[in-house]
Amino acid sequence: MDAPLIVVNFKTYSTALAEHAETLGKLMADVETNARMVAVTSAFDLSSVSSISGLEVWAQHLDPVGQGSHTGWLEPQTAIARGASGTIINHAEHKVSIDHVRDLMSMLPDDFPLVHVLQMSPRLEH
Template structure:
């Protein structure tokens, strides 16, 4: 089981863990607040994810309200928050406190998702606050925003054109250039930052194409959370790696 209890604020070298093969990519499943991925259903989906045999890193990004229960249900699965705020202990009503999230089992977080935008200052402050080993994936709508996020050196930058999120056409087919161009642009800014892509990613071919276009992995949601058989959908996603 992963050590989920340490909180030592850091500022310094970041970046993804070194990966040796294409099969060691990230598959980050954003549970959002889908009815099929909250409460007991979130726990069941996390268990299904932890049961998939693969060299890819399977990561569940869950609601703060489901975090502790999901970690307890699937203790060997990496579980991220969907959002955190750069706040400490004190008078911060309604904000999501990083140290509490880590105490409850989070090993990383998304930030600046298209459905929960924040300022560049918010992202920078969060990166300064979270501890070494706690991963941050900063989301971006386009190449310019991806480069701005990469300059802060999070572990990952995920490019997701908002108009394709939740749709039936993968970004890897609808706009492959934004994926490859973002990957190249981010690496020019920092070779310590991994690149993910998302929006419409639903099949193994989509994931394989994302890797071919230069990414480290994918960020997806409805392709798994709204599937009739989530376990089969997960297996399909990694089938061509």
């Protein structure tokens, strides 16, 4: 059986950015558990948090763009170079199209975890 997965999205709260992100990441790395612990950080914190030994770090979002004239977009290869080893996509605060997800998947390494968040509509009773 695979280990349970615990994904902690740091979001963009002041208590989980910059030096606070590093502190939170160190706390996560120190937890003794059989679960796979993943810190999901802001793009600004990828480098510093991914330098923490024993902690898996994912990007909060990536865009299906290459390097070049894409101001404001989050280019996957740079995120990977800065320490992202996975990403979440289509979360409640940043919804994207299925085309965005498909195009992004084609740009990522085969072993790069991607959690695609789905929102299910409540079942209607007839």
